[in-house]
Amino acid sequence: MARIVGGVTTSHIPAISNAMAKGLEQEPYWKRFFDGYEPVKEWLAKVDPDIAIVVYNDHGLNFFLNQVPTFAIGCADHYENADEGWGIPTLASFEGDAPFSWHLAESLINQDFDMTTCQEMLVDHGFVTPMALMWRHLPNWPVKAIPLAVNTVQHPLTSARRCYQLGKALGKAIESYPEDLKVVIFGTGGLSHQLQGERAGIIDVDFDLECMEHIIHDPEWMTRFSNTELMEKAGTEGIEVIMWLVMRGALAPKVNVVHKHYHAPISNTGAGVLVLENPAS
Amino acid sequence: MVWQPHDYENIPGTYVFDGQRSHAGYALNRMAFSFNSAANREEFARDMDAYCRKYGLSDEQREAVLGGDFLKLLHLGGNVYYLAKIAVFHGMNVQDAGAAFQGITTPEFQAILDRNATGFTDKLQQKGGYWHG
Numbered sequence A: 001m002a003r004i005v006g007g008v009t010t011s012h013i014p015a016i017s018n019a020m021a022k023g024l025e026q027e028p029y030w031k032r033f034f035d036g037y038e039p040v041k042e043w044l045a046k047v048d049p050d051i052a053i054v055v056y057n058d059h060g061l062n063f064f065l066n067q068v069p070t071f072a073i074g075c076a077d078h079y080e081n082a083d084e085g086w087g088i089p090t091l092a093s094f095e096g097d098a099p100f101s102w103h104l105a106e107s108l109i110n111q112d113f114d115m116t117t118c119q120e121m122l123v124d125h126g127f128v129t130p131m132a133l134m135w136r137h138l139p140n141w142p143v144k145a146i147p148l149a150v151n152t153v154q155h156p157l158t159s160a161r162r163c164y165q166l167g168k169a170l171g172k173a174i175e176s177y178p179e180d181l182k183v184v185i186f187g188t189g190g191l192s193h194q195l196q197g198e199r200a201g202i203i204d205v206d207f208d209l210e211c212m213e214h215i216i217h218d219p220e221w222m223t224r225f226s227n228t229e230l231m232e233k234a235g236t237e238g239i240e241v242i243m244w245l246v247m248r249g250a251l252a253p254k255v256n257v258v259h260k261h262y263h264a265p266i267s268n269t270g271a272g273v274l275v276l277e278n279p280a281s
Numbered sequence B: 001m002v003w004q005p006h007d008y009e010n011i012p013g014t015y016v017f018d019g020q021r022s023h024a025g026y027a028l029n030r031m032a033f034s035f036n037s038a039a040n041r042e043e044f045a046r047d048m049d050a051y052c053r054k055y056g057l058s059d060e061q062r063e064a065v066l067g068g069d070f071l072k073l074l075h076l077g078g079n080v081y082y083l084a085k086i087a088v089f090h091g092m093n094v095q096d097a098g099a100a101f102q103g104i105t106t107p108e109f110q111a112i113l114d115r116n117a118t119g120f121t122d123k124l125q126q127k128g129g130y131w132h133g
Helices: A014-021 A028-035 A038-047 A098-110 A125-135 A160-175 A205-217 A227-234 A238-250 B019-024 B026-034 B038-046 B048-054 B059-067 B070-075 B080-090 B094-102 B106-117 B120-127
Strands: A003-010 A051-056 A071-074 A078-081 A116-118 A144-150 A182-188 A256-266 A269-277
Touching (some): A003 A038, A003 A125, A003 A160, A014 A028, A014 A125, A038 A125, A038 A256, A038 A269, A051 A238, A071 A098, A098 A144, A098 A160, A125 A144, A205 A227, A205 A256, A227 A238, A238 A269, A256 B120, B026 B059, B026 B080, B038 B080, B059 B070, B070 B080, B070 B094, B080 B094, B094 B106
Parallel strands (some): A003 A182, A051 A182, A071 A116
Antiparallel strands (some): A071 A144, A256 A269
């Protein structure tokens, strides 16, 4: 049976991809941020997953505002990165697992999550930045990848509560797949940041750390916030943290904390990294 | 035909991108989306005014695009991720835009970010268990 080995949280901002493309990882501004990913890479090498499910939001590459699915899952054999218009080099394509994706879609829909299924899906920085953070040191992507896109761009958005429930359903969907696959889930985006308006530039370290601690030990705490409350505390773009709850919902109630890393500011954001391991069943 | 009010409209200095804004900014954001293609970027760079007209922007939106008035573009329904694709033509990234929204310089904006994050390593020590290198 397929098994969830654990979950990782990470920022996905394009400034990180830009820094990687330019080889700036050891520059003073970036060093502490990137060095904090080394334990993540070591853990991934140890658990050696077959599949990465990347929970992210598209920022205007695959989904324009003409059609905005609340939850969408890639169901293709491969996924391409593409030009987003600001000059960051595109990355190599990603191999998918269509039979597994369709199983997940079917199981989620049977559990009352009405997923949009995508047989063609361009993946933007929200997806590729985490993949590069984890595996750019290897010649090829060592996993098959499945994009799971959550609309965090155009309101009305889904809620933290709903994302957590989706995660629980995703966990059941994964663990009902008969093939012996090791699955890791990336919850991406966040933490606090606001890119727009006169309020741009907010970072709330206290709230970020509360989120990190509660995601580990008491994710239900996060689900009590309305989207307006989350935007007041974490900023209009910081609301991406709801996607962490998809990852967390799929894991066991009690998880082993392998790694906690926080740095701020990274570009305009507070950047939080967690590695949470499912206890061996 | 009445746009319904939302509690998030009370957050200061914030333009939550919702249906009302997306409706108002549709042509503007659609033009920005076209900049994912290099050929379209070249066409825009050759004649920005004509390109804005081709995409059906309002006069106000077109003037704000040409003038690089990003706060105005937010007011007129621009989404920040799409505005980032326009900002490139003014030599700006999201930090420059963040500064422009407030009428400050980019170093001043970066100083706000630094100030907001001041002392975070002490807070990590207090929480415990965080990586410190």
